[in-house]
Amino acid sequence: MADTQHLKDLVTQVRRDIVRQVHAVSSGHPGGSLGCTEFLVTLYNEVMDHDPSFNMDGINEDLFFLSNGHISPVFYSVLARAGYFPVSELSTFRKLNTRLQGHPTTHEGLPGVRIASGSLGQGMSVAIGAAQVKKLNGDDKTVFTLHGDGELQEGQIWEAAMYASANKVDNLISTIDVNGQQIDGSTEQVLALGDLRNKFEAFGWDVITVQKGNDVDAIITGMKEAMNLTRKGKPVCILLHTEMGNGIDFMMGSHAWHGIAPNDEQLAEALRQNPETLGDY
Amino acid sequence: MKIYENTGSKDTRSGFGDGLTELGKKNENVVALCADLTGSLKMNAFADNHPERFFQVGIAEANMMGIAAGMTIGGKIPFTGTFANFSTGRVYDQIRQSIAYSDKNVKICASHSGLTLGEDGATHQILEDIGLMKMLPGMTVINTCDYNQTKAATLAIAEHHGPVYLRFGRPKVANFTPENGTFEIGKAVMLQEGTDVTIIATGHLVWEALEAAKTLNEKGISAEVINIHTIKPLDEAAIIASAKKTGCVVTAEEHNYLGGLGESVARTLAMHHPTAQEFVATQDTFGESGTPAQLLEKYGLNAENIALKAEKVISRK
Numbered sequence: 264m265a266d267t268q269h270l271k272d273l274v275t276q277v278r279r280d281i282v283r284q285v286h287a288v289s290s291g292h293p294g295g296s297l298g299c300t301e302f303l304v305t306l307y308n309e310v311m312d313h314d315p316s317f318n319m320d321g322i323n324e325d326l327f328f329l330s331n332g333h334i335s336p337v338f339y340s341v342l343a344r345a346g347y348f349p350v351s352e353l354s355t356f357r358k359l360n361t362r363l364q365g366h367p368t369t370h371e372g373l374p375g376v377r378i379a380s381g382s383l384g385q386g387m388s389v390a391i392g393a394a395q396v397k398k399l400n401g402d403d404k405t406v407f408t409l410h411g412d413g414e415l416q417e418g419q420i421w422e423a424a425m426y427a428s429a430n431k432v433d434n435l436i437s438t439i440d441v442n443g444q445q446i447d448g449s450t451e452q453v454l455a456l457g458d459l460r461n462k463f464e465a466f467g468w469d470v471i472t473v474q475k476g477n478d479v480d481a482i483i484t485g486m487k488e489a490m491n492l493t494r495k496g497k498p499v500c501i502l503l504h505t506e507m508g509n510g511i512d513f514m515m516g517s518h519a520w521h522g523i524a525p526n527d528e529q530l531a532e533a534l535r536q537n538p539e540t541l542g543d544y
Numbered sequence: 545m546k547i548y549e550n551t552g553s554k555d556t557r558s559g560f561g562d563g564l565t566e567l568g569k570k571n572e573n574v575v576a577l578c579a580d581l582t583g584s585l586k587m588n589a590f591a592d593n594h595p596e597r598f599f600q601v602g603i604a605e606a607n608m609m610g611i612a613a614g615m616t617i618g619g620k621i622p623f624t625g626t627f628a629n630f631s632t633g634r635v636y637d638q639i640r641q642s643i644a645y646s647d648k649n650v651k652i653c654a655s656h657s658g659l660t661l662g663e664d665g666a667t668h669q670i671l672e673d674i675g676l677m678k679m680l681p682g683m684t685v686i687n688t689c690d691y692n693q694t695k696a697a698t699l700a701i702a703e704h705h706g707p708v709y710l711r712f713g714r715p716k717v718a719n720f721t722p723e724n725g726t727f728e729i730g731k732a733v734m735l736q737e738g739t740d741v742t743i744i745a746t747g748h749l750v751w752e753a754l755e756a757a758k759t760l761n762e763k764g765i766s767a768e769v770i771n772i773h774t775i776k777p778l779d780e781a782a783i784i785a786s787a788k789k790t791g792c793v794v795t796a797e798e799h800n801y802l803g804g805l806g807e808s809v810a811r812t813l814a815m816h817h818p819t820a821q822e823f824v825a826t827q828d829t830f831g832e833s834g835t836p837a838q839l840l841e842k843y844g845l846n847a848e849n850i851a852l853k854a855e856k857v858i859s860r861k
Contacts, residue, residue, distance in 0.1 A: 320618050328614075369646045377617055379646045382637050388607045389642055392614020392622075399575075399596065400618055419638070422607035430599075 270479045272540040273304050273344060278510045279543060280340035282533045284356040284363075285524040291357060291365070294520035295411060296337035298442050298477070298505040303341045305482045306407060310490070315346035317374035325404045326393055328378055330386020331411035331440065332366035333522070338376075339363050343544075347375035350544045384417025386410065387437055391427050394435045405493055408437045413445030416454050421466070427498040428467025436489045437468075438501040441476070444518035463500040476505035511536055545761050546736055548720040548754050554691035556712035556748075557655040561586025563698025564623060564653075568594045571621070571702055577612055578625045579605045584714075585625035585655050605630045609638035613648040621702055622650050628657035628711060629670035636676055643707050644680040651701050652677075653710045657687070658798030659826070659843060660748055660836035661714045669831035675803020677709040678776045684729060685776040687711040687797070687805075689750035691719045693773060696727035704729055711747065713798075715836045718751040721771075730774045732782035738768035741854045742786040745796040746772045746805045749824065752840075753796050755847035760854055767854060775805050780812045787819040792857040794822045796850050798840075801825035820860040822853040 277300050285291035307313070311325040318324075329338050336356065343350045348362070355361040362373040366381030378389045386408050394406040414420065427435060439459065447453045456462075463470045469492045473485035485501055492499045507521070508514025511533045514525075525533055567574045568590045576590050577599040591598040601608040605626055612622035624631065631654035632639070643650045659669050678685045684706060688694040694712045701708045721733075735750070736757050745753035750771045757767040768786050772779065787793055793813065795806035806823040813819045826843050840846045 322618065326617070378613065378648075379641050382641045385606075385610050385638055385642050388610020388638075389614035389617075391607075392611035393617045394614075395599070395611070396575075396615050396618035396620050399620070402618070419606040419610065422604035423610065426601060426604065426607055426611070429602075 267479045267483070270304055270308060273308065274300050274479065275537045276539065276541040277304055277337060277340045277344065278537045279534055279539060280353055281336040282511065282525055282530055283543065284336045284339070284353055286530045287354065288357040289524045291336050291524060292333040292522045293336065293524065294444070294507040294514060294518070295331065295440065295442065296334040297509050297511060297514060298507045299334055299409065299440050300337050300510065301477050301479050302409070302438065302482055302503055303337055305479055305486065307341050307345045309483055310486045311407065312404065315374070317347055319377060321377065322400065323402055323404060325407065326377065327407045328386045328390045328393070329367060329380055329409055331383060331409060331414050332380030335363070335365065335367050338367055342375035344541070348373065353544045383411070383414040384419040387420055387423035390435060390437070391423055391432050394432050395430070397434055405490070406435050410437065410439050412439055412441045412443065412450055412456060413453070415439065415456055415459070424463065424466040424468065431496050432498050433494050433496050435498045436493065436501065437498065438503050440505055441502050442505045442507040444507045444521065446518065446521050448518055459502055467497060468500045469497045470500045470502060472502045472504070474504050476503035477509045545758070548735070550718035550720050552719055553716040554719045555714060555716050556688055556691055556694040557584070557714060558586050559688070559691040559694030560653055560655065560698050560710070560712055561589065563695040565589040565593065567699060567702050568597065573619055573621050574623065574702055575599065575615055575620045576623045576625065577601055577608050579603055579608050579630065581626050585653070587625050605635045606638045609635045610642050612650045613642040613646060616648045616650060623653050624650065625653050625655070627668060628654035628673045629668055632673040632676050632709070633670055640680060644683050647682060648707060649705055651708045651710060655712055656714045657711045658713060658748065659831045659839040659845065660798060662836045662839065663833050665833040666830040671800045671826050671831060672803060673711065674775055674797070674799050674805065678808065682706060683776065684708040684774065686729065686774050687747040688773050689747055689771055690717060690721050692721045692723050692725060693727065696725050697773065700727040700729060713748055717748050720751065730777045730779055732779035733771040733773065734782070735771050736767065736769035738766040738790065740766045740790055741858050742768045742770065742790045742793045743796060743850060743854060744770045744772055744783060744793060744805070744809055746775060747798050749796040749798055749845060752845070752847040753850055756850035756854065759847065759851045765854065765858065772805060775808060778808050778812060780816070783809055783812050784816045787813055787817050791861050792820045794824060794850060794853045794857055796824035798845055799825055800828055802828055820857050822857040824850050824853055
């Protein structure tokens with residue numbers, strides 16, 4: 264296994280960015296953002312071949328679509344720290360006239376964002392369109408998506424899942440953030456998702472489970488396995504088991520931090536648990 | 545008085561289909577998606593000519609809109625095809641977020657609009673789609689009047705960057721605009737100059753407006769007839785100029801009077817030149833089964849009612 268300390272340092276810094284963004288405006292979604300920090304840091308810094316100078320068409324680049332747009336704090340931090348826009352701009356999150364809207368959008372021209380998301384269930388369809396155009400264009404790069412597990416309650420996801428396998432969209436890797444939580448409680452209580460592996464396999468996908476979805480090394484292993492499954496006739500699904508609020512002990516193990524911001528004391532404690540590594544914005 | 549000749553009735557959807565066929569040959573970036581209505585939308589020729597650029601999505605319109613949005617990333621120009629109801633109301637949020645707010649270059653092409661799809665009844669007869677689409681920021685809304693104009697509009701929207709809603713219909717209707725005419729998005733077409741009343745019509749009711757103008761002419765009333773094929777952006781200058789000349793307006797559309805062309809005209813006139821106006825449109829109702837001609841008569845969407853409303857609005861001057 265390659266040395267992944269630089270990724271772990273980035274994870275710690277991104278966690279700081281997340282809670283500082285959300286705290287500054289007393290709004291936003293820290294829980295799911297923290298749960299997906301290791302995944303997005305790994306995706307953008309270890310897996311994807313992408314160009315931070317940013318061109319919407321993304322020809323000959325891997326593309327990523329965030330379908331569960333409410334985890335914008337982690338998306339913005341990872342994009343900024345990958346060079347898409349100045350890290351200092353994170354201080355404008357959710358403020359009037361910002362490019363860092365509450366949910367990601369192309370509307371303000373923020374580099375790195377290719378579709379608006381927030382209203383759930385739409386990102387997989389968009390990614391399929393982009394993936395099919397890559398094939399039309401003779402572009403052999405891969406399209407990635409991320410979805411919340413609660414988001415799978417939206418019907419459009421399953422329209423897209425059916426289409427992707429029927430049309431052999433095998434340059435697509437869709438990751439499901441399986442944290443078992445949604446706004447009103449656990450997914451089990453709100454609307455049980457059943458056996459996700461069986462569901463995706465029944466829809467004609469190859470499925471990989473990453474049990475340690477907050478472990479950078481486990482994510483790298485899972486993504487390599489997923490990449491090896493692409494271009495074999497089926498779309499690929501990763502069931503990424505994560506802990507909502509990961510890395511900040513009082514935010515873990517509950518849905519309570521889905522969409523609320525820490526107060527001053529809670530911020531201080533969160534930052535104490537995640538010492539500055541690469542410099543705050 | 546200028547006389548328009550019906551060169552042979554045709555369905556507007558065939559204008560779309562033939563336009564798409566032509567586009568397929570001349571623009572390799574044009575792709576087409578359909579939700580299990582290829583024959584109804586007249587998309588077969590495109591699908592046969594360019595199977596690699598035709599995407600059958602099945603009965604899954606929400607997914608179709610999302611895929612179309614994604615296909616713009618990489619430079620394609622997607623044309624989606626299904627009925628007007630399933631092109632708008634069923635997928636409003638997908639259009640709103642993934643297409644309009646995301647400024648994606650998708651052409652939403654909708655057949656079987658209005659009452660004139662006929663016997664299928666109200667579940668399929670959307671009379672709210674112009675309103676839904678014109679309220680979306682950045683959306684261009686076009687409702688063409690005959691085969692030739694629908695074909696010309698199909699070609700024109702491929703050259704326009706940005707989301708477009710193109711609305712057309714099922715029945716064979718008079719074909720009277722020039723063959724291979726130019727189509728200028730946002731530009732009203734003056735069909736008939738007049739001095740006593742302005743009739744502003746869109747879609748299938750443009751021909752009815754011309755028929756009404758003939759009837760009015762026989763009674764010594766000089767009607768001006770304007771074809772508004774683009775409801776958004778609206779050619780406000782043309783509307784204001786005509787209202788100043790005639791002093792009263794009738795709008796005619798195969799749509800609810802709430803949210804349609806008539807309301808856009810009324811807003812324009814209220815702001816710039818308050819003018820008496822009558823509305824030929826459905827009156828906040830659903831449709832029902834019947835033949836297109838029966839439905840147009842029952843709901844007052846025909847030449848006879850346009851002429852009646854014209855006389856009424858003249859009396860209000």
